[in-house]
Amino acid sequence: MSSKTVRKLLERDPEFVAKFLTGPSSALKEYGIDPETLPEKQVHALEAMVQQTQENIRTNAKLVGVEMAKSEWGIGMGCCNDVNTRFME
Amino acid sequence: MKTLAIYLTGACNLRCKHCSVGFDQYRPRQALSDDDIIRVLDRAREREVEFITFLGGEPFYSPHDLPRIFGHAEALGINVSVNTNLFFYERLEELFGYTSLQNVVVSVDGASAESHDAMRGKGSFERTVGNLRKLVKTRNALRPDITIDVTFALSDLNRRDNLKMFRLAEDIGIDCLNVNIVQPIGRAGKFRQRVMGDDAGYIEALVQIFIYFLASKPAFKLSVPIPPAVAAFINQKYAVPMEVFTNERMCGGTSVYTYVDLMGNLLPCPGLSYEEGRNSLMNRRQSRLSIVDHKISEIEESSLFQAFETARKTHSKNALFDPCNRCAFSDRCSPCTSAYYKTGADLEISLCKRVSNLVAESGEQFSVFKQTDLSESF
Numbered sequence: 001m002s003s004k005t006v007r008k009l010l011e012r013d014p015e016f017v018a019k020f021l022t023g024p025s026s027a028l029k030e031y032g033i034d035p036e037t038l039p040e041k042q043v044h045a046l047e048a049m050v051q052q053t054q055e056n057i058r059t060n061a062k063l064v065g066v067e068m069a070k071s072e073w074g075i076g077m078g079c080c081n082d083v084n085t086r087f088m089e
Numbered sequence: 090m091k092t093l094a095i096y097l098t099g100a101c102n103l104r105c106k107h108c109s110v111g112f113d114q115y116r117p118r119q120a121l122s123d124d125d126i127i128r129v130l131d132r133a134r135e136r137e138v139e140f141i142t143f144l145g146g147e148p149f150y151s152p153h154d155l156p157r158i159f160g161h162a163e164a165l166g167i168n169v170s171v172n173t174n175l176f177f178y179e180r181l182e183e184l185f186g187y188t189s190l191q192n193v194v195v196s197v198d199g200a201s202a203e204s205h206d207a208m209r210g211k212g213s214f215e216r217t218v219g220n221l222r223k224l225v226k227t228r229n230a231l232r233p234d235i236t237i238d239v240t241f242a243l244s245d246l247n248r249r250d251n252l253k254m255f256r257l258a259e260d261i262g263i264d265c266l267n268v269n270i271v272q273p274i275g276r277a278g279k280f281r282q283r284v285m286g287d288d289a290g291y292i293e294a295l296v297q298i299f300i301y302f303l304a305s306k307p308a309f310k311l312s313v314p315i316p317p318a319v320a321a322f323i324n325q326k327y328a329v330p331m332e333v334f335t336n337e338r339m340c341g342g343t344s345v346y347t348y349v350d351l352m353g354n355l356l357p358c359p360g361l362s363y364e365e366g367r368n369s370l371m372n373r374r375q376s377r378l379s380i381v382d383h384k385i386s387e388i389e390e391s392s393l394f395q396a397f398e399t400a401r402k403t404h405s406k407n408a409l410f411d412p413c414n415r416c417a418f419s420d421r422c423s424p425c426t427s428a429y430y431k432t433g434a435d436l437e438i439s440l441c442k443r444v445s446n447l448v449a450e451s452g453e454q455f456s457v458f459k460q461t462d463l464s465e466s467f
Contacts, residue, residue: 014304018297060303061330083336086310
């Protein structure tokens with residue numbers, strides 16, 4: 001699997017994004033890449049992809065709206081005053 | 090006070106490993122009568138409470154005359170939410186004719202039978218999710234005003250389903266996914282090792298939920314109770330923007346909601362009840378706290394409510410509690426107020442404690458908790 005494939009996964013597969021940003025090595029292994037054997041050039045390419053993905057996540061976060069307090073139901077099942085978030089677009 | 094949560098019954102058909110009121114299920118105590126519940130609804134109307142939430146146990150696994158109760162709520166103009174495992178779909182369907190029914194919260198603790206049933210018992214995934222699909226279909230056809238939430242209690246038994254839950258939620262067509270943090274109380278205390286798991290794995294599963302949400306932009310809402318210390322840690326370690334998920338006012342007791350226990354006591358929150366803390370004082374009706382005998386506004390004047398409200402508002406008890414006593418946010422965070430009134434080693438702000446453990450283990454600098462020797466500042 002090439003860094004191009006990883007780029008596609010980062011663009012299209014939120015599950016891969018979540019796993020990659022929390023544990024890059026294990027995510028790559030899960031998708032059939034041995035990070036230990038990657039050429040240096042590809043490692044640099046992956047680092048740049050991580051930064052771009054984090055930037056995309058930050059951009060998406062700006063589209064999220066917040067409703068305080070499980071405003072309707074108050075208690076939820078968590079016995080806490082939860083915050084509800086949703087995409088506003 | 091927006092919401093009055095009513096513990097309708099301790100009885101339940103399931104024996105979930107993470108249940109905070111699990112011990113009630115073995116020997117269900119006598120619940121309030123239907124007449125008492127009607128009285129509670131009248132009190133709620135008088136206090137201008139907007140919403141009633143029925144909790145259990147399993148509300149549909151009780152002899153209560155629910156059509157009568159929902160009909161009375163409708164007459165009073167009160168909206169009702171009900172939390173359920175959805176085993177008894179036909180009893181819920183009976184309530185579709187009452188406009189008071191406005192929200193159904195269904196417990197789904199995994200995206201597959203393997204993980205869900207590990208927490209809730211064999212065969213429960215098929216029945217609950219089958220009925221949930223039926224519920225969404227019926228709602229869409231007959232009552233589009235009803236919102237349907239799924240509550241997913243994240244534990245070590247189901248954390249590998251954390252992202253699959255999004256796909257299931259999207260596929261079914263729910264309105265909100267509530268991710269709850271499992272607490273080591275009730276049966277979750279008994280099965281502590283199995284449901285709590287290791288701190289690193291648990292926090293990573295949680296972080297993945299936020300990233301997935303931000304990357305996939307689902308059509309439904311996400312609700313997760315995240316205190317500011319946990320949000321700051323996640324932001325610093327994983328570079329996830331956490332502002333939108335952070336909640337400094339975790340505790341909604343007395344302000345957003347109050348709670349009616351099985352004895353008819355009105356309490357600031359469920360955490361003070363017998364069913365959650367096995368506090369023997371609360372296994373009887375307290376004359377000063379009885380909602381059957383007093384108006385809500387009268388009970389709100391009691392010393393219990395006043396002390397709780399002061400603690401919540403002033404953060405005065407945060408200094409007594411680890412890790413709150415070392416937290417950079419202790420002057421503005423209102424975590425679980427009822428925890429301060431409990432005793433025992435298991436009672437803690439579990440998510441903050443997990444993060445505190447990880448910070449201590451990592452040796453890295455995080456501007457979240459002071460170290461106990463104060464050698465590291467934040």
